[in-house]
Amino acid sequence: MRSKFDEQLENLNKALIQMGALCEEAIENSAGALMTGNFELAEKAIMIDEKIDQKEREIENLCLRLLLQQQPVAGDLRLISAALKMITDMERIGDQAADISDIIIIGKIRAENGTLYIGDMANATIKMVTQSIDAFVNRDLKLAVAVIDYDDAVDELFTRVRNELIKRIENKTVNGEYAIDLIMIAKYFERIGDHATNIAEWVEFAITGRHRGEGDA
Amino acid sequence: MRSKFDEQLENLNKALIQMGALCEEAIENSAGALMTGNFELAEKAIMIDEKIDQKEREIENLCLRLLLQQQPVAGDLRLISAALKMITDMERIGDQAADISDIIIIGKIRAENGTLYIGDMANATIKMVTQSIDAFVNRDLKLAVAVIDYDDAVDELFTRVRNELIKRIENKTVNGEYAIDLIMIAKYFERIGDHATNIAEWVEFAITGRHRGEGDA
Numbered sequence: 001m002r003s004k005f006d007e008q009l010e011n012l013n014k015a016l017i018q019m020g021a022l023c024e025e026a027i028e029n030s031a032g033a034l035m036t037g038n039f040e041l042a043e044k045a046i047m048i049d050e051k052i053d054q055k056e057r058e059i060e061n062l063c064l065r066l067l068l069q070q071q072p073v074a075g076d077l078r079l080i081s082a083a084l085k086m087i088t089d090m091e092r093i094g095d096q097a098a099d100i101s102d103i104i105i106i107g108k109i110r111a112e113n114g115t116l117y118i119g120d121m122a123n124a125t126i127k128m129v130t131q132s133i134d135a136f137v138n139r140d141l142k143l144a145v146a147v148i149d150y151d152d153a154v155d156e157l158f159t160r161v162r163n164e165l166i167k168r169i170e171n172k173t174v175n176g177e178y179a180i181d182l183i184m185i186a187k188y189f190e191r192i193g194d195h196a197t198n199i200a201e202w203v204e205f206a207i208t209g210r211h212r213g214e215g216d217a
Numbered sequence: 218m219r220s221k222f223d224e225q226l227e228n229l230n231k232a233l234i235q236m237g238a239l240c241e242e243a244i245e246n247s248a249g250a251l252m253t254g255n256f257e258l259a260e261k262a263i264m265i266d267e268k269i270d271q272k273e274r275e276i277e278n279l280c281l282r283l284l285l286q287q288q289p290v291a292g293d294l295r296l297i298s299a300a301l302k303m304i305t306d307m308e309r310i311g312d313q314a315a316d317i318s319d320i321i322i323i324g325k326i327r328a329e330n331g332t333l334y335i336g337d338m339a340n341a342t343i344k345m346v347t348q349s350i351d352a353f354v355n356r357d358l359k360l361a362v363a364v365i366d367y368d369d370a371v372d373e374l375f376t377r378v379r380n381e382l383i384k385r386i387e388n389k390t391v392n393g394e395y396a397i398d399l400i401m402i403a404k405y406f407e408r409i410g411d412h413a414t415n416i417a418e419w420v421e422f423a424i425t426g427r428h429r430g431e432g433d434a
């Protein structure tokens with residue numbers, strides 16, 4: 001029984017890595033659309049979000065089968081519970097990449113000079129997602145904690161975008177629709193960072209059995 | 218066994234009503250702070266959010282006890298699963314009322330004339346939360362569907378706030394920080410509406426066994 005269980009656990013790891021990779025791809029495409037004005041990338045992010053939703057259901061089923069058929073011991077139970085929570089956060093990351101893409105397509109917007117650290121936000125959140133999944137797969141507590149700490153950098157970037165936009169509104173050097181769209185997009189990236197933090201907190205829980213508080217994103 | 222189960226199910230109903238009432242109170246207080254400039258109301262919303270978090274854990278434990286001890290039949294299992302999902306959405310509504318309050322306190326902002334349909338957003342979302350919980354307790358499918366349909370009204374109000382702010386930025390008749398803060402607040406109210414919609418969709422699932430798609434908020 002145990003070796004069957006370990007095999008299914010290995011499948012769970014693989015599926016989580018795939019779902020994480022899809023999240024990264026969705027973020028990359030929505031950020032790419034924003035930076036280059038290539039709206040096809042935004043369409044692509046929306047399609048990837050659908051794949052992420054499918055992957056969530058697939059992993060949910062896998063976890064439920066593991067729970068029902070294998071009667072896992074406490075440590076494995078924690079691992080599976082953590083996986084179930086993580087995929088909820090990954091699903092929301094996909095939603096947010098799609099939301100960003102919707103704004104880009106509807107508003108036909110492209111990031112102007114001076115608001116480009118929104119690209120840094122995208123890169124930072126991609127890194128957080130990758131590392132949080134790596135931390136799960138390798139049971140790497142140190143990496144999980146690093147992801148959690150790194151969220152401050154994303155929050156700091158959001159504040160910079162916000163302040164830049166406020167300055168431009170005050171200077172009357174910004175289009176109103178652009179300003180409103182861009183602050184929304186920055187907020188979605190900030191929330192992606194929050195969800196990546198949640199994922200890392202669930203990894204921490206899977207390893208240590210302690211959770212620092214439910215996800216607030 | 219069944220009567221003990223029914224008694225615990227009744228406790229679950231009561232706890233959900235209490236949690237719903239706390240959500241309404243949190244929204245009311247954050248909206249009140251925004252409309253009147255009374256920041257104590259914003260502080261109160263933040264305290265209520267903590268009570269909501271406690272209530273979530275209480276209900277989660279109640280649901281897990283029901284699942285483990287009573288071996289529920291399919292219909293009851295669906296009811297308990299729905300309750301577990303509903304409290305996640307209610308917990309997020311509490312977070313968002315607290316987030317609105319944070320913005321109000323930090324930015325010392327108060328809604329100016331002409332952006333007052335943000336008050337309508339608050340009232341609309343309070344109504345949605347109340348009715349979705351009522352729908353659960355009374356197994357009222359029609360009411361659940363009405364809540365889901367009503368979300369369009371909240372989205373429409375968000376668009377009005379957005380357009381008004383864009384116009385003011387273009388007219389150069391708005392303070393930049395105020396504009397950015399207010400669109401964030403409007404977005405949080407819109408998300409509260411999304412979560413109330415999710416709750417109503419879980420009620421629909423509890424009654425019919427069909428779910429129209431995972432919550433996207």
